[in-house]
Amino acid sequence: MSEDVDLPESHPRYESLLTRHRIEAGVDRGITSRQGLIAQGRGEAFDYLLGERTIDSADDAERAAAAHLLSADHAVVSVNGNAAALVPGELVELAEVTGADLEVNLFNRTEERIEAIADYLREHGATDVKGLTADGRIPGLDHERAKVDADGIGAADVVLVPLEDGDRAEALGEMGKTELVIDLNPRSRSAEVATVPIIDNIIRAIPNITEHARDLRGDPDAQQDAIDTFDADSALTDAERTIREGDLE
Amino acid sequence: MSEDVDLPESHPRYESLLTRHRIEAGVDRGITSRQGLIAQGRGEAFDYLLGERTIDSADDAERAAAAHLLSADHAVVSVNGNAAALVPGELVELAEVTGADLEVNLFNRTEERIEAIADYLREHGATDVKGLTADGRIPGLDHERAKVDADGIGAADVVLVPLEDGDRAEALGEMGKTELVIDLNPRSRSAEVATVPIIDNIIRAIPNITEHARDLRGDPDAQQDAIDTFDADSALTDAERTIREGDLE
Numbered sequence: 001m002s003e004d005v006d007l008p009e010s011h012p013r014y015e016s017l018l019t020r021h022r023i024e025a026g027v028d029r030g031i032t033s034r035q036g037l038i039a040q041g042r043g044e045a046f047d048y049l050l051g052e053r054t055i056d057s058a059d060d061a062e063r064a065a066a067a068h069l070l071s072a073d074h075a076v077v078s079v080n081g082n083a084a085a086l087v088p089g090e091l092v093e094l095a096e097v098t099g100a101d102l103e104v105n106l107f108n109r110t111e112e113r114i115e116a117i118a119d120y121l122r123e124h125g126a127t128d129v130k131g132l133t134a135d136g137r138i139p140g141l142d143h144e145r146a147k148v149d150a151d152g153i154g155a156a157d158v159v160l161v162p163l164e165d166g167d168r169a170e171a172l173g174e175m176g177k178t179e180l181v182i183d184l185n186p187r188s189r190s191a192e193v194a195t196v197p198i199i200d201n202i203i204r205a206i207p208n209i210t211e212h213a214r215d216l217r218g219d220p221d222a223q224q225d226a227i228d229t230f231d232a233d234s235a236l237t238d239a240e241r242t243i244r245e246g247d248l249e
Numbered sequence: 250m251s252e253d254v255d256l257p258e259s260h261p262r263y264e265s266l267l268t269r270h271r272i273e274a275g276v277d278r279g280i281t282s283r284q285g286l287i288a289q290g291r292g293e294a295f296d297y298l299l300g301e302r303t304i305d306s307a308d309d310a311e312r313a314a315a316a317h318l319l320s321a322d323h324a325v326v327s328v329n330g331n332a333a334a335l336v337p338g339e340l341v342e343l344a345e346v347t348g349a350d351l352e353v354n355l356f357n358r359t360e361e362r363i364e365a366i367a368d369y370l371r372e373h374g375a376t377d378v379k380g381l382t383a384d385g386r387i388p389g390l391d392h393e394r395a396k397v398d399a400d401g402i403g404a405a406d407v408v409l410v411p412l413e414d415g416d417r418a419e420a421l422g423e424m425g426k427t428e429l430v431i432d433l434n435p436r437s438r439s440a441e442v443a444t445v446p447i448i449d450n451i452i453r454a455i456p457n458i459t460e461h462a463r464d465l466r467g468d469p470d471a472q473q474d475a476i477d478t479f480d481a482d483s484a485l486t487d488a489e490r491t492i493r494e495g496d497l498e
Binding site for chain 2: 027034042
């Protein structure tokens with residue numbers, strides 16, 4: 001995680017400084033939008049309340065997410081501006097390890113931003129980036145918000161959507177897709193409609209899903225076990241309790 | 250509050266849409282920085298947890314703040330990029346009603362942003378805007394962060410600092426100034442070092458301080474009473490309890 005910034009991993013504020021650095025680079029590259037910066041701030045506040053760590057129930061969710069991606073017929077990792085800015089190389093690695101497609105999917109869709117994000121993912125090693133065809137539609141959403149690739153999210157049975165808008169998360173769920181959502185607010189609509197809500201910072205979540213995928217790869221029984229033992233409701237309750245009871249300092 | 254946006258005050262999301270509109274305008278005008286957008290998002294998350302309302306202890310703090318501004322020898326309202334973007338006319342009105350000076354004071358100081366903010370305040374009716382001389386220094390801060398006007402914050406006995414950085418809030422407190430801080434995180438350093446911590450959204454706080462100032466004006470006994478009865482520690486505890494116990498939905 002340290003290839004692009006001159007910062008020792010032992011630095012006490014390593015993660016937050018790395019995040020800041022990557023978000024700034026994302027703005028410079030036309031990847032992170034104004035709304036993305038505000039969303040980043042909301043995430044920071046929830047992460048602060050969570051204690052800026054991966055709680056046990058989030059680790060369980062990340063293991064279940066890895067299992068879903070591995071056992072899917074067709075898994076897609078959806079990538080928006082903040083996800084691309086924060087974890088570009090980590091998303092490429094996750095897609096490689098799980099065999100998932102990467103698809104750029106923006107709430108405020110412009111061709112320029114989609115191209116900029118696809119370029120950024122390619123610079124970080126992606127060979128095939130979907131999201132540019134936009135020949136499929138998610139039912140129940142207005143025009144621009146509904147666009148997906150027909151052979152990407154349109155055809156997927158499992159979709160990982162980091163930092164997704166509530167309306168779209170709900171519409172994807174109604175299409176019958178298994179939805180893996182990364183969101184720091186345990187009571188957001190996106191988290192509540194998810195098959196697997198992952199209440200964690202994407203900076204920690206994506207590498208940890210990849211690590212679990214490496215561990216679960218080639219072991220269908222262990223994958224099934226990770227899926228069966230994960231309980232979304234209790235994970236959400238646990239995250240909310242942690243936010244409530246954590247030390248604010 | 251509705252002069253600059255075509256939105257009925259009865260709209261259920263009036264306040265949040267107005268906020269969004271003003272922040273966007275602030276970015277377009279070079280007033281709101283990238284860091285300001287992220288800070289806005291952090292504030293939104295805490296406000297959501299607070300229930301997006303002025304809790305009773307915050308109203309008490311706003312009344313005490315009004316009393317301090319009125320009874321000061323020399324009060325200054327410090328204005329940064331987000332404060333200017335969110336409540337430009339309301340800050341001008343507060344300064345008028347309390348007799349306080351307005352001083353632009355930025356964490357990431359550039360002459361361009363200071364000029365843009367001063368212009369924006371003047372467009373909203375300010376006649377005298379400090380912060381451009383920068384001939385005073387706050388001890389204990391590095392060069393750019395230490396700059397203030399010698400006859401503004403430098404000479405003030407009471408300073409209202411909305412959305413202030415923790416280091417600077419602490420340094421101002423160490424100068425012996427009575428510090429009134431608006432911050433949505435009750436455990437931020439800024440809130441903890443404040444004489445009067447106001448745990449509320451600046452959009453609601455500034456007009457409410459003005460309303461209390463109108464009520465307290467010309468009544469030194471009532472001002473003293475508002476100051477004496479306010480308890481900073483119990484206000485912080487109350488805000489934290491509200492965040493903990495509020496309904497996340």
